[in-house]
Amino acid sequence: MIKAKKRTGLIFFPAYDWEITPTHPERKERLLYTQDQVLEEGILDIEGIREFKAGLAEDHDINRAHFCVPDVGSRITPSHNVSAGGCIEAARLVLDGVVDNAFALVRPPGHHAMRVVQGARGFCNINIEAVMAEWVRSHYPRIKKIAIVDTDCHHGDGTQDIYWHDPDVLYISIHQDGRTLYPGSGFPAEYGGPNAAGLTLNIPLPPKTSDEGILYAVENLVMPVLDDFKPDLIINSAGQDNHYTDPITNMSFTAGGYARLNEMLGPDICVLEGGYSIEGALPYVNTGIILALAGVDYSYVREPDLDPVKLKQDPRITDYIKALCEQILTLWKTRAGLRPERRPFIERFRSIFYDTDGISENQQEVLRYCTACPGTFKIDSAATTGYHILGIHVPRHACNACRDQGMSWLDNPAGSYHAVYMQDMDQDQYILRKL
């Protein structure tokens, strides 16, 4: 019998009775062949690898990460309670020491869901990693710094948005260059808000990047940054659409590459994100990731149609990636200088499109510049659904001035809103005032 070097927990929730529409890529069948492969390989019989039942995330858990408009119940289906609940369960297993690491192999995904949720974007309604990370911080105060490394092929603009102003959560995204793929964002110049400058790192890679390029970026950029940041918890948003067979992306990554990536990264928790090559990629990528997490030899795991010669990376891509990584590493090392000059408030205006639901939203965000804490902020959000809301975020370890500012915004919303929300992270209190 095979013994794992690490105790690895697996939360498998394929949601076989949930789909966006019958022919949507996010379909009932999505994890069927992955389950077949995992079962046939006998992975759940490996000593040290154990499967656990998913849990259910409550509204309260979702409110820690989101302002759901008009409320949580209207924006999600029970499938989201389970996929976020599965992530929470994975975190619980790791933090309670039941396992050394865990993989939440759940659907639906979440990394395109931003703090304000007026609808669904990129197949995502709520951000399951953020719901999990906030649950962790509320239940395990010893976890102060978290790193989320997003290896989905699409830029995780939702996770970036939620942690934009948070200096305690480092968000690193490796993805196909936004000039060639949805959602079109994720460039190095997006490096985080004024109070958390440099704590968002985007690594946009050219189409046709192979194992060589992605693993180069992990080894020479992600790992040194993590060594420097010293997170208490590492989460991998393990999207699997960098795979050479993925139908909606253009990369050349392999199952073996994904396994090696996880072996190098050593995440505490992996969460499945995208990946729609459900026959040619997911069965092998997931097998590789589980084995890598458990410290079991994965060197014979490969796609049956793999042709390494065809996937060889163009040397120009190699050179481009080397230069890019150097540039971003410099950005990280000099992040202290990225902080803008002091002024009381900093404003930002954004237009957000919810492609899955066809909704447009305009946001006006006001952040209190703060050096004592991550800084309180408010978001004024108006969507084509007709909803106009104000969301106020009072961060963890908020200083008195920021807390007072948040309260004052709550009591004097100054505008004609349908509702005012407040996330009071230290009190773990979430207010929704319908006006």
Place this chain on the structure above:
Amino acid sequence: MILGIDIGGTHTDAVCLSGRDILSTAKTPTGDDLVSSIMEALGSLGIKYSGVKRVVLSTTLSTNAIVEKKYAKTGMIVSAGPGIYPGRYFLTDSFHLVQGAIDHRGREYVPIDQQEVLKASRHLKESGIEGVGIVSKFSVRNPAHESFIASLLKDDFPFVCQGHTMSGSLNFPRRINTTYFNVAVMPVQERFVSSVQKALAHLGVNAPLFFLKADGGTYASSAANRLPVETILSGPAASMMGALALTKRPEGTALVLDVGGTTTDIGILLDGRPILEPKGVDIDGRKTLVRGLKVVSVGAGGDSCVWEQDGELRVGPARSGPPACMGGVVPTPMDVFAVRGEFEEGDAGKSVDALSPLGDHLGMDIPQLNAKILSTIVENIRKAAKEFVDEVNSHPVYTIHEMLHPDIVQPQRVILIGGPARLLKPYIEASLKMECEVPEHAMVANALGAALARTTAQITLVADTQLRRIVCPELHMEKEAKQTLSMDELKAFGFAAIRENASLLGLSDNAEFSVIEEQSFNMVRGFSTVGKNMRLKIQTRPGILHEWSGK
């Protein structure tokens, strides 16, 4: 009349039934030769054999052959393709890994190399091997590679097994183990069946012979010759089926506790059916695909040793010989009953001698110590039962419906069987806070369970309408699927297939079939539906013969 015989490690129990009447029971020691042990037990029944219509055996034959490695050298030819390196799955030095790869939908990526297989075959033949197991990864989705290898072996080996015929479930390492053990015990089983049949004929018994399987069902001896591995671990199955036969109230959810000398077996009956281990049972430290009852064994029995550790009283988990009252050296729960005069066969004086030093050490008099011993053993059983129920309820589910509407298993009563059952009843009842039934005839529960268990089998169907294929591995059956195949049509096909193959599977003529699992997925490629992927499992559920249960 039906004869049920349970050959245990120490005793062979036999029972003779007619309708709902137990005509005769017998208990004799098990000797080295199992056939003689069976004949001795039958002899003790003192019945006329002419009216016997059915003989059912629950034996440790294949279990012992596997655990004691008493089988001939067995060869394996395995094709794995990419995945986990199968080096750890080599059970024998006659294990030949050959090329060939099939994917999860049953598509071939790398063909079998005929020359390589023939070379392996020659090698096995030269080593004097008679039994060969053939296994390929995903053979339950497409058995072509296994069948091709088998065809290359021709008639060179008397015993050949293909992995896909063992079980329709996915699990390559378990398929290897199951196939290997099955081939290994085939000659042992065949010899045994033939000797038992001869001996029965000699007695004048001209009735079909059945064997009890790990899943609490039975099958005809012809099927047992083909799939002997399914008889492993039939002991716990016999006791669960015995409890089911004997209980006055088979409906509802009941916890079954079979308290023996060394251990207590814990199982659950759900509305008259035992619950099954979903993946398969373990034997000799190896995991198999053999469908078996979900049973856990805890080291707490009438002969468990009573001892002390750091000032705390302990009972079990080990047994150190017989109770003091029966000539042993260590005090046991049975000594408590001997002292109290409830276990009359025991020498109470010897029990007191064994218990007193322990009582002195712990600062308790004998009545206090006795109460503590009983509360400790019962607490050990209660904890194990609670963990067992929690584990049953923590199994993962894969649909939102099951997540939101879980089927929680919550036992409402206890069926207590085994030697010390009657003595322990009041304590178990108080500790588990459940009504507790100790059925009559519990002494021969195992033989009765074997005698009364219905025949069972299970088949798996996978239909892939894009590849235009229906595969039923257990029946070694492959059919073309039309593009418009519906689940109802697949079910009809499955029911017909299992009926037509009833004798191959060893089923009785009146076996009843039901669907236990069905899944149907639209296969979506590039925003359009290209076919359906359907999975279906049909089984005959384990249960008690209608003649007895009256249902």
